Amino acid sequence: MTYTYEDKRNKELRVNCEKCFGLCCVALYFSSCDGFPTNKDAGKPCINLQPDFTCSVHKNLRKKGLKGCTAYDCFGAGQKVAQVTYGGHDWRKSPESANQMFEVFLIMRQLHEMLWYLSEAFVLQKDHCIREEISSLIDNTEHLTILDAESLLALDVEAHRTKVNMLLKNTSELIRTKYCSRKNGTLRNRKTSHCGLDYFGADLRRINLRGADLRGACLIAANLRGVDLSGADFIGADLRDADFSGANLTNSIFLTQAQINTTKGDLHTKLPMMLVRPSHWSK
Known part of the structure; x- marks a missing residue:
């Protein structure tokens, strides 16, 4: 088939x-510090879940700062x-x-x-x-x-x-x-954390990230403005508040809508075919 x-x-x-x-x-399980309405035990309904299984604040999730829900x-x-x-x-x-x-x-x-x-x-x-x-x-x-x-x-x-x-x-x-350049090594002097590569808040604009292995990487609030990420593998990467304005993600691999929904971007950000531009991105 x-x-x-x-x-x-x-x-x-x-x-x-x-x-x-x-x-x-x-x-x-919900944690308010992760962008959910409140701390909630697994198996307990969210305070915003309605009798018909709809969400009472679905249209205003981002305005209310509920990034966990949007992601x-x-x-x-x-x-x-x-x-x-x-x-x-x-x-x-x-x-x-x-x-x-x-x-x-x-x-x-x-x-x-x-x-x-x-x-x-x-x-x-x-x-x-x-x-x-x-x-x-x-x-x-x-x-x-x-x-x-x-x-x-x-x-x-x-x-x-x-x-x-x-x-x-x-x-x-x-x-x-196919994308990785041997002349310009990608992400040297890598730091590690319990969840993998740690680039929290890092400015990665001058790093060659074509074909980069970013599986499981922590890229929270990283600056990736205008970066060419062709062939980069994002499986399991934490992209919360990472700035992809003007970046080229067209041929990036194993990137999900949930990941993209947590990021920053603009009209010049290029996405893979199956992903949708988040409504909160700048115009």
Whole structure:
């Protein structure tokens, strides 16, 4: 089966809150310091969640400083759990299934995130044999997403993620090699933190970041104005308040809408085809 960038992401891996039961607003732990309305325990509904599962402040999330809400992306896992796994039966009408549903949502979200990255890897990868491996793993992952609740809870998600990560890393190295310049080393004298490379608030405008390995990097409030980030791998990078005004992200890889939603940018910022320019960016 052939998977295209557009079909996989637009039809199945995009958020559709109208078909969900506000699962991200209930299942997740919230911390007010991370840009959520208030501290909230996992399994407890958000104070802004309405009886019909809509958000009472959805149109004003950024004005209220709720960056955590604007940044979150379930990759379509919410509607999959609501409509497929539980056949449209919500946690309010079936409270006995609530805790199980929330746990299943957390697992489904991980599987859908893997599908997002695998779909991109399939398009990027030019090695026929590796593409076949990716296609097979997509099939396998999709099969897992339609299992019943008990089977999903019994999955060894980490073991599956290890398989996925191997193919993503292989694809990343292939793409980055095409863009990386040997003459101008990227990001020398790297600092490390518990979460990976630490460039908190760093001015990276004079650094060659073509083909850079930024997986898991902390780029909070970093200055990347006008930087060419072609071929740079952003998987798992923290981009909160990073300034990409005028930057070229067109051919960056493994970048998500959730990441972009946390950044600063402008009309001159170039984005990958599947990502949408955030409404809060400067004109």
